[in-house]
Amino acid sequence: MTGKPALKLVAPVVSGATALIEAEKFNVWFHDTQVLKDIAVSFDKGLINCIVGPSGGGKSTFIRSINRINDGIDGFVVQGELSFKGRNIYAAGTDVTQIRKAIGIVFQKPCVFPKSISENVLFGLQPLRITKLEKLCVVEKQLKAVSLWKEVSHRLNDPATSLSIGQQQRLCIARTLAINPEVILLDEPTSALDPVSTRAIEELMLKLKDRYTLVFVTHNIQQAKRIADKLIFICEGQIIEQGDKDKLFNQPEHERTRIYLHDEYCEC
Amino acid sequence: MNRNSRYAANYLFTAVVWSAVIICCALLCFLLSTIIWNGVYALSFKFLLSPASGFGANGGIIYQITGSILLIAVTAIISLPIALGVAIYKSEFLKSCRLQRLSNLLIYGLNGVPSVIFGIFGLIFFVNLLGAGISWFAGAIILAIMILPTIVLSTYQAINSIPTIYRESAQALGLDTWQIITRVLLPQGLDGAITGLLIGLARAIGETAPIMFVATAFSGVDIPDSLNGPITTLPTHILALAKQATDAQALQNAWGAGLVLLCLVMLLGFAALMGRIRLKTRWQ
Ligand SMILES: Nc1ncnc2c1ncn2[C@@H]1O[C@H](COP(=O)(O)OP(=O)(O)OP(=O)(O)O)[C@@H](O)[C@H]1O
Ligand SMILES: [Mg+2]
Numbered sequence A: 001m002t003g004k005p006a007l008k009l010v011a012p013v014v015s016g017a018t019a020l021i022e023a024e025k026f027n028v029w030f031h032d033t034q035v036l037k038d039i040a041v042s043f044d045k046g047l048i049n050c051i052v053g054p055s056g057g058g059k060s061t062f063i064r065s066i067n068r069i070n071d072g073i074d075g076f077v078v079q080g081e082l083s084f085k086g087r088n089i090y091a092a093g094t095d096v097t098q099i100r101k102a103i104g105i106v107f108q109k110p111c112v113f114p115k116s117i118s119e120n121v122l123f124g125l126q127p128l129r130i131t132k133l134e135k136l137c138v139v140e141k142q143l144k145a146v147s148l149w150k151e152v153s154h155r156l157n158d159p160a161t162s163l164s165i166g167q168q169q170r171l172c173i174a175r176t177l178a179i180n181p182e183v184i185l186l187d188e189p190t191s192a193l194d195p196v197s198t199r200a201i202e203e204l205m206l207k208l209k210d211r212y213t214l215v216f217v218t219h220n221i222q223q224a225k226r227i228a229d230k231l232i233f234i235c236e237g238q239i240i241e242q243g244d245k246d247k248l249f250n251q252p253e254h255e256r257t258r259i260y261l262h263d264e265y266c267e268c
Numbered sequence B: 001m002n003r004n005s006r007y008a009a010n011y012l013f014t015a016v017v018w019s020a021v022i023i024c025c026a027l028l029c030f031l032l033s034t035i036i037w038n039g040v041y042a043l044s045f046k047f048l049l050s051p052a053s054g055f056g057a058n059g060g061i062i063y064q065i066t067g068s069i070l071l072i073a074v075t076a077i078i079s080l081p082i083a084l085g086v087a088i089y090k091s092e093f094l095k096s097c098r099l100q101r102l103s104n105l106l107i108y109g110l111n112g113v114p115s116v117i118f119g120i121f122g123l124i125f126f127v128n129l130l131g132a133g134i135s136w137f138a139g140a141i142i143l144a145i146m147i148l149p150t151i152v153l154s155t156y157q158a159i160n161s162i163p164t165i166y167r168e169s170a171q172a173l174g175l176d177t178w179q180i181i182t183r184v185l186l187p188q189g190l191d192g193a194i195t196g197l198l199i200g201l202a203r204a205i206g207e208t209a210p211i212m213f214v215a216t217a218f219s220g221v222d223i224p225d226s227l228n229g230p231i232t233t234l235p236t237h238i239l240a241l242a243k244q245a246t247d248a249q250a251l252q253n254a255w256g257a258g259l260v261l262l263c264l265v266m267l268l269g270f271a272a273l274m275g276r277i278r279l280k281t282r283w284q
Helices: A059-066 A096-102 A117-121 A132-145 A149-155 A165-178 A195-208 A221-227 A245-250 A255-263 B003-040 B045-049 B062-093 B097-112 B115-129 B136-160 B164-172 B177-204 B234-243 B248-282
Strands: A021-030 A033-043 A048-052 A076-084 A103-106 A183-187 A213-218 A230-235 A238-244
Touching: A021 A059, A033 A059, A033 A238, A048 A059, A048 A221, A059 A076, A059 A103, A059 A183, A059 A213, A096 A103, A103 A165, A117 A132, A117 A165, A132 A149, A132 A165, A132 A195, A165 A183, A165 A195, A195 A213, A195 A221, A213 A221, A221 A245, A230 A245, A230 A255, A238 A245, A238 A255, A245 A255, B003 B248, B045 B062, B045 B248, B062 B136, B062 B177, B062 B234, B062 B248, B097 B136, B115 B136, B136 B177, B164 B177, B177 B248, B234 B248
Parallel strands: A048 A213, A048 A230, A103 A183, A183 A213
Antiparallel strands: A021 A033, A021 A076, A230 A238
């Protein structure tokens, strides 16, 4: 089962006309275990969409489903609607590499390739289709975008593994920016980092949010408070509540949301 | 068990292990020292650089050295790409558990086939069935098949040890399967492949049985000028010389050829070891 083709005509949505990604009754199973249940959410442009929730709730599964990284996992089954620009991501005949180029993802643990710093930035590009000069431009532009340029400009040919973990994570973001995506998914990108690097990434998110649609998963509620615009609370595979950050923090509709956001504790 | 008997068992076990180690080392030292001791007297530039004459009793072993090196070089050229293909297919495309097990069975099975069977197979297939006559190239093909499992397993291991997150990171950047193979898996698998290749070649260079019916002749052979025709190698030369063991000169030349062969094997083994060490340090 790979979901039905996008039959739904995209009617102009009145309020959220800028939503790039929309899920509607979206379900995921790993073998017989249902991991996501009836997910309905939309991610708007120009906002930091922040997904929070307890461990094992399905946050990673959800954002990995958006750019089809879960495809390779044995027993992965989807059902329902998940669309990017009005077209079902799981429709038959979809060019998966195209989806992945338009929707980049950054994982929890930075993962640089055992190559030089600049080769890592260029890793997603076609090496034969761009000139040396263009390569230099891309490297400089993207490293500046993630505020790494000052730190590494004098050693672009050093192995990327020689960077600190926080720098590696920013390099991973630069690598994703280089393929020019429209959406960037970030799965707990700061959980392996120290407070200073975390701060750097948070500032980076605030800087990038005008140009990209950002979906940010975090465990850290203080972090969500600092950077989120829209907050989505996922627990046990279901969206319990979503909406404006201030509303969820100050007047949550559900008791569970209040308990989770204030006491960082979930009784679902 | 009381305390004393536990101590006794402990001592006994330690003693058994240590004596096994000592026996192994002693045997190895004995073998190496015998070959070196006897072989050194035969070695000279003249011996290394002149052709054999009088069925090897006189002259040197230049064409045996070139023959062995040519044979394993061509073996390497044939087996490496095939092994890379098989290993990538096995790790990336063979998803079903049952086929995985079947492929393991085939690979380990091929690895366990005695080398003389390869020789007989070569004789039947190339000489009798295809009518190729004696051909050193056929010998290289047989050796390539023989060492294929070693290379496949070592490459597969290297590719399989790449953490999933590297694949996923490459996928996330929009690379397709082919790009992931060429830009992530092959660079990593190549180290393993080279290691496996060197181990395989170290074995292949010392073999007589698989090639003696199809590829080699014992005398009057120089460097082949086409794919057909015989070749002469160090191990087959040693075999021929050993048959004339009553001739002191022939025997000494046999020791000399043995020492040269041993050096070549150790060279390949050493290179493989270095490859292993590099492989270990690459991905954390
Ligand atoms: N590859 C897999 N195969 C089977 N089940 C999986 C797989 N990956 C995740 N799951 C299951 O899916 C559920 C959701 O996992 P997921 O990783 O999405 O949670 P999460 O919200 O990201 O948790 P965390 O905050 O700890 O990262 C868990 O119950 C997990 O066991
Ligand atoms: Mg997770």
